[in-house]
Every structure is written in C-alpha cells, then in structure tokens.
Amino acid sequence: MTDPIILAVPKGRILAEALPLLAAAGIVPEPAFSDEDSRALRFATNRADIDLIRVRAFDVATFVAHGAAQLGIVGSDVLAEFAYSELYAPVDLGIGHCRISVAEPADMAAGDDPRGWSHVRVATKYPHITRRHFEARGVQAECVKLNGAMELAPVLGLAPRIVDLVSSGRTLRENGLVEVETIAEVSSRLIVNRAAFKTRAAVVPLVDAFRRAVAGMEQAA
CATH class of the missing domain: 3.40.190.10 (Periplasmic binding protein-like II)
Incomplete structure (x- = not known):
C-alpha cells in the first residue's frame, strides 16, 4: 500500500482561514484536529490517502522542501525568507493577507x-x-x-x-x-515538493482541487 500524501498546515491564524478551502478541496480532518486539548500533530482525514500534520508556519516549508510532507500551506513571507529550490508554489490561496x-x-x-x-x-x-x-x-x-x-x-x-x-x-x-x-x-500559498509533484500521481489532482476550491471561493465572494 502506498503511504498517504502528507499535507502540512500551519498552526495559528492561517489555519482557520484554510479549513474552508480544505473542505472545498474535499479534505476534512478527523474530529481530533479541532480538539484544542489534543497534543497530536498528525491527523487522518476523510480520505485514506491524505494525512495532515500541524506545525509552525516556518516549519511547513522545511517539511515540504525535504520531502517529509508532499504539500503544504504557507505564507509567501516564509517562501521568500527561505527560498527553497525544492518548493513549487502553484496556487495563491487568497487567504492570510x-x-x-x-x-x-x-x-x-x-x-x-x-x-x-x-x-x-x-x-x-x-x-x-x-x-x-x-x-x-x-x-x-x-x-x-x-x-x-x-x-x-x-x-x-x-x-x-x-x-x-x-x-x-x-x-x-x-x-x-x-x-x-x-x-x-x-498571502498564503499551496506549496508542493517538486520531486513529489513528478513522482506521486495523487499530487497533481490535489493541486487542481485546490485551484477549483479557490476559484469557487472567489466566485462566491
């Protein structure tokens, strides 16, 4: 069985704005994700092939750049500070302004x-x-x-x-x-590990799902 895709999301302010986008892209975290008393850092979702990890914003870029996570949500400030060549940022999520x-x-x-x-x-x-x-x-x-x-x-x-x-x-x-x-x-971006984008078949459809989710949010607004 193929290991699940890991999506890294940031703790804090951006996360609240990201949850509706995740849902629109078809990703709903397990109930423990919303438990403020939980100390867990990795969570299942409604999709068996996708897990979430919740880490500090600066660490999202590091996890994805080094391939420990395949995708992530992070501010463009973090991307500019670290300038990892291994990262591809295909979607401006229009949140976290x-x-x-x-x-x-x-x-x-x-x-x-x-x-x-x-x-x-x-x-x-x-x-x-x-x-x-x-x-x-x-x-x-x-x-x-x-x-x-x-x-x-x-x-x-x-x-x-x-x-x-x-x-x-x-x-x-x-x-x-x-x-x-x-x-x-x-603003916040969807980031992808470049190697995973080429080698993990499930990554490209996920990127497309986020693009559609952003477009839907923009139309609704």
Missing part, C-alpha cells in the same frame, strides 16, 4: 524619513528578506534575529526598528510603534 513592514517608535517616526537611511539596526525573524530589501536600496541592514515579541526590541533597546508581519496594526499601536515602510504584501 497581511504585509511585511518596517516599524519604529511613534516619536522616532515623527521626524524620520526612510529615504534618508544609510544604516539600520532591526529586530526581525526575517533577516534574509530584510537584508535583500535594504541592500536593493543601498542601505546596510544589521539584523537581530528574534522569533517573537518583536515589539519589545525598541522598548528595551535591543534595536530601534523592527521588521515584522502586520495585519491590523493593533499590536504595533498597543506597543507605541508605527509602520514607516512596507516591504512586501503577503
């Missing part, structure tokens, strides 16, 4: 102009995206790598600016920060 932005304390921003920067020190979980963005403008970027609580960095003197995902901007406002520059718009 946000942006990668530069933010700084409001009092600093009042007299600041990003066009005049020559050197910046930023706290971010996106050091590669950040460096590429600033290098393209001839700005030297010193990146302090953090995995969370980015908004504390300016307050505690770790770095005067941050580069982070922004959705509503509420977290920034509540921590006295304002956006001063947008680096990239972000």
